[in-house]
Each structure stands twice: as structure tokens, then as C-alpha cells.
Amino acid sequence: MHTLDTGFLTIDTSARKPIYEQLAEGLRALIARGELREGVALPPVRQLAGDLGVNLNTVAMAYRLLQSEGLISVKHGSGAVVSSRTTTAEQSEEEMRKPLRSVLTQLVLSGLPKSEILRLVSEELRFLTKGAK
Amino acid sequence: MHTLDTGFLTIDTSARKPIYEQLAEGLRALIARGELREGVALPPVRQLAGDLGVNLNTVAMAYRLLQSEGLISVKHGSGAVVSSRTTTAEQSEEEMRKPLRSVLTQLVLSGLPKSEILRLVSEELRFLTKGAK
DNA sequence: GTAAAGTGTATGTGATTGTCATACAATCGT
DNA sequence: ACGATTGTATGACAATCACATACACTTTAC
Numbered sequence: 453m454h455t456l457d458t459g460f461l462t463i464d465t466s467a468r469k470p471i472y473e474q475l476a477e478g479l480r481a482l483i484a485r486g487e488l489r490e491g492v493a494l495p496p497v498r499q500l501a502g503d504l505g506v507n508l509n510t511v512a513m514a515y516r517l518l519q520s521e522g523l524i525s526v527k528h529g530s531g532a533v534v535s536s537r538t539t540t541a542e543q544s545e546e547e548m549r550k551p552l553r554s555v556l557t558q559l560v561l562s563g564l565p566k567s568e569i570l571r572l573v574s575e576e577l578r579f580l581t582k583g584a585k
Numbered sequence: 586m587h588t589l590d591t592g593f594l595t596i597d598t599s600a601r602k603p604i605y606e607q608l609a610e611g612l613r614a615l616i617a618r619g620e621l622r623e624g625v626a627l628p629p630v631r632q633l634a635g636d637l638g639v640n641l642n643t644v645a646m647a648y649r650l651l652q653s654e655g656l657i658s659v660k661h662g663s664g665a666v667v668s669s670r671t672t673t674a675e676q677s678e679e680e681m682r683k684p685l686r687s688v689l690t691q692l693v694l695s696g697l698p699k700s701e702i703l704r705l706v707s708e709e710l711r712f713l714t715k716g717a718k
Numbered sequence: 719g720t721a722a723a724g725t726g727t728a729t730g731t732g733a734t735t736g737t738c739a740t741a742c743a744a745t746c747g748t
Numbered sequence: 749a750c751g752a753t754t755g756t757a758t759g760a761c762a763a764t765c766a767c768a769t770a771c772a773c774t775t776t777a778c
Contacts, residue, residue: 468735470764470765470766471765471766472765472766477687477690480690480691480694481686481687481690483694484690484693484694496724496725496726497725497726498724498725498726506766506767507766507767507768508726508767509727509728509766509767509768510765510766510767512726512727513765513766515726516726516727521694523694526726527725527726527773527774528725528726528727528772528773528774529724529725529726529772529773529774529775530724530725530726530773530774530775531724531725531726531774532725532726537694538694538695538696539691539694539695539696542695543695548691548692548695548697548705549705549709551688551691552688552692552705552706552709553614553709553713554610554614555684555685555688556706556709556710556713557610557613557614557617557713558613558672558681558684559681559685560617560710560713560714561613561616561617561654561656561670561671561672562671562672562675562676562681563671563672564681566710566714569710570706570707570710572681572682572685573685573689573703573706574703576682576685576686576689577689577693577699577702577703580686580689580690580693581693581699603735603736603737604736604737605736605737629753629754629755630754630755631753631754631755639737639738640737640738640739641738641755642737642738642739642756642757643736643737643738645755645756646736646737648755649755649756659755660744660745660754660755661743661744661745661754661755661756662743662744662745662746662753662754662755663744663745663746663753663754663755664745664753664754664755665754665755
């Protein structure tokens with residue numbers, strides 16, 4: 453498994469999912485958990501790219517994606533800053549359910565009992581909302 | 586939103602996710618819920634492809650993917666049959682957690698309260714394990 | 719104030735991937 | 749056996765991803 457890591461972020465270059473997507477996902481998690489709070493500056497694209505060993509444009513793409521979700525504010529010449537802890541673009545309930553259903557289906561098919569799945573979910577949720585203000 | 590539909594399966598051609606992946610996902614869900622039970626034959630690739638308006642190879646790719654997960658058995662000349670209700674390849678706990686965390690993160694960032702998320706999860710889980718034997 | 723350093727952005731290239739059209743091969747029914 | 753029905757393999761084309769490089773905006777130092 454080809455993985456790149458900075459301590460805060462881990463990406464798997466052999467995964468089907470694009471690097472810039474994995475990066476956005478990792479940053480999203482950090483923002484959700486409050487490890488990157490509103491107003492905090494994200495590392496410059498070159499620095500993060502260098503740390504991970506990927507191209508700076510790949511990082512830039514992740515930043516633009518997060519910006520389009522309303523989570524960060526990117527400004528040419530200055531940098532990127534966490535701007536919010538909630539996404540702006542609101543999605544329909546069905547759009548939220550579909551990925552959830554997909555993940556739960558996988559867990560069910562893997563043979564995990566319902567109770568164990570619920571335990572996993574609760575644990576992850578607790579972790580995610582730990583740093584809530 | 587460009588969507589193709591057969592009543593049982595719905596795919597979104599404008600989505601980032603490949604069609605064959607969406608197809609596999611939909612079929613996985615049908616198997617998990619027990620709407621496609623062990624021994625039942627899947628539609629021929631040409632039929633499903635025709636119904637959806639996609640290429641037969643796209644459907645064939647989905648079938649091969651499901652076969653590699655141990656859910657169905659595909660045989661040249663005969664067809665594809667549901668072979669199991671649990672995936673064979675077992676994944677580490679971390680491999681199962683990662684997609685779950687990603688989905689939950691999205692839900693949290695969308696502003697949904699923890700209680701509401703748990704309700705969603707329970708509801709989907711109940712639906713998924715409804716047709717359990 | 720202006721230059722240099724530091725920041726994100728735009729452009730173009732090669733490799734990979736997704737979807738398709740078409741031809742091939744295995745199995746089943748009669 | 750033969751034809752019909754099924755999955756499979758091959759090759760073409762477009763879209764996407766990650767990269768190298770050059771560009772443009774902001775801040776800092778002096």
C-alpha cells in the first residue's frame with residue numbers, strides 16, 4: 453500500500469480515489485473535529501505538497517474543492533483560511549442518504565452484526581463531535 | 586441530473602462515480618436487503634444494459650466486480666447468479682472505518698445534529714436488515 | 719515605493735481510466 | 749449439430765488525474 457503521510461494527513465496513492473479528493477476528505481475531517489478552527493490558516497500549497505510528495509496543483513485542487521463547499525476561503529497571494537465549520541451548499545435528504553446507505557450496505561455485507569455497526573457509528577460520531585464548541 | 590433507471594436500479598450519468606461502480610452498489614444493496622436471494626439469476630448483461638441505456642461491457646464490469654467480492658458467480662455462456670449474502674474478502678477494521686468516517690463527517694459538516702444522524706443510520710440499518718433470513 | 723519572497727492560478731503534457739462499438743468464445747435449447 | 753443466448757476480449761476515443769512549468773496577486777523588507 454503506497455501511502456503518503458504528514459502526521460495530520462494520510463493519502464493512499466494506490467487507491468482508486470483521486471489524491472485531491474482524499475486530501476479534501478482529510479482536511480474536512482480536521483475541520484469537523486475542530487483541529488482546524490475558524491480563522492486558522494491552512495499550510496501553503498507548496499508546503500503541503502512538499503510534505504506529501506505530490507504536486508502543488510493537486511493540493512490547490514483540494515483547496516478549491518473545499519472552498520466550493522464553503523469550508524475555507526482561498527485568496528490569491530495570501531493563502532487559505534478556514535472560514536466555516538458547516539458546508540453551505542445544502543443537499544437534499546436523499547443526497548445525504550445515498551452515500552450513507554452505500555457504506556452501511558458494505559458493513560452489513562461484511563457480516564458485521566447490526567449492534568456492532570451501531571457501536572462503530574456511535575464511536576466515530578463521538579470522535580467527530582468531540583471538539584465542538 | 587441525468588439519471589437512468591429500471592425501477593430496481595438508478596444510476597446518475599453526471600455523477601463523478603463510474604457507472605459500473607454505481608451499478609455494483611445498487612446490486613449490492615439489493616442482495617443485502619434480500620431482494621435478490623442466493624441462487625437467483627441476475628439479468629443478462631445485454632438486457633440490463635439495454636434497460637439502462639448503457640454499454641453491455643459496463644454491466645459486465647459491474648458483474649465481475651461483484652464476483653470478485655464473492656457476492657455473485659458469473660459463468661461464461663450461462664449467466665450470473667447470486668452466490669452469497671456476505672462478502673468473502675475481509676477487510677481490516679480500519680478499512681471499514683475510513684469510508685464510514687468520511688460519510689459521517691459530511692453529515693456532521695452539513696449541520697445535522699448528532700441525534701438526527703443516529704436516527705438516519707438506524708432507519709437505514711433497519712431497512713437493510715429487513716429481509717434477513 | 720519598490721523589490722524580493724511568498725502565496726494561489728493558469729496552461730499544457732503524458733498516463734490512466736471509463737465508456738463504447740465490435741468481434742470472439744462458451745453454454746444452452748431444440 | 750445448429751442456432752440462440754450468454755459472458756469475454758480487443759481496440760478506439762474522450763475525460764480525468766497528476767505533473768512540470770510559467771504566470772499573477774500579496775505581503776514583507778528595506
